[in-house]
Amino acid sequence: MVRVNENYLKIQSSYLFTEIAHRVKAYQEKNPSAKIIRLGIGDVTEPLPPAVVEAMHKAVDDEAKRETFRGYGPEQGYDFLREAIARTDFQARGVDVAADEIFVSDGAKCDCGNIQELFGMDVKIAVPDPVYPVYVDTNVMAGRTGANEDGRYAGLTYLEGNAANGFVPSPSGLKADVVYLCFPNNPTGAVATKAQLQEWVDWARAEKALLLFDAAYEAFIRTPGIPHSIYECSGARDCAIEFRSYSKTAGFTGVRCGYTVVPKGLMAYSADGKPVELRPFWTRRQTTKFNGCSYVTQRGAEAVHSPEGQAQTKATIDFYLENAKIMKDALIKFGYSVIGGTDSPYLWVNVKGDSWEFFDRLLCEANVVTTPGAGFGRNGQGYIRISAFNSRANVEEAVGRLAKVLA
């Protein structure tokens, strides 16, 4: 008799964005003429930058000729990409990250989900609330939690994010071994200052804890002085792993590519208290379970780091940020308080009521899809998240419809 992994029984039956997709599909089936505008899942709408398209075409041609054909690539990524990343994403900003500390993958979601395999089953995990569900669900699946009681899993520590702390929890008084942080934040769009991140790094070093820093949205930062990388903080190489993504940076949600930085000398501890380096563990994990991101994709990602690629991706992100500004200004005019949307593609809107009811209202009355804040945790109740990833025409149309429903 096949026994299931009982941890899956603890978890909500469907992933948040799957549940939303079901509701939207059901509505569309009942209302086939409704022109639904999707501002829910953070999925990009603008095409790949021309520099990326050109590089990928060329890479396909490489694969078409015996002399340039590539089969299995290195599981950690090709050197041409790892070197481009180290140079433009870190060294150009004065941040000490080397090419051989970068592990290319098929996306930050997978890496954020897989990384927990490196840690003991009894580590104390802390997550912010509200939180990107992947950090929580993957630890539930692995068996690091008890049951879900009232929207929270027993055994996890929740860091309270709220309007009072601007959704940037502090480590003060925290006892934990592994902490997930995400800035600019998904879902709230909040950013952490250098001083706030430095406090986390100082705390982690003092506690021999590890920060798992999700920087998937760093390319949206426009405010000077806001760190793009945790490694801008002194001492972070001793206590942090960082995740990056090409999805929102360069339109790769469908293409799939991201990377994880595991610095040399970053340690965790064995049961007898001996330090063990994590980078060889991650290398071992990836070489065993992952066969690398495709050559064509990595050539496309490499082009993101070229001068043309950098200019083109910046222009697209500026476009999404302008979408965010249009919606944020409108919602504020309608009397809602909104955070995010400045250094982030997400608006976090206080709806002064139940998240799912508000979601349903906007779906049915405005045919606009958002994401209910409650889906990101208990502290998300009373909020919705609106994504700025869409065409200008759809954003303007959505604002017009919201005006009719909300103003």
Ligand code: MLT
């Ligand atoms: C989101 O909408 O939160 C993201 O698109 C989900 C993801 O990146 O996996």
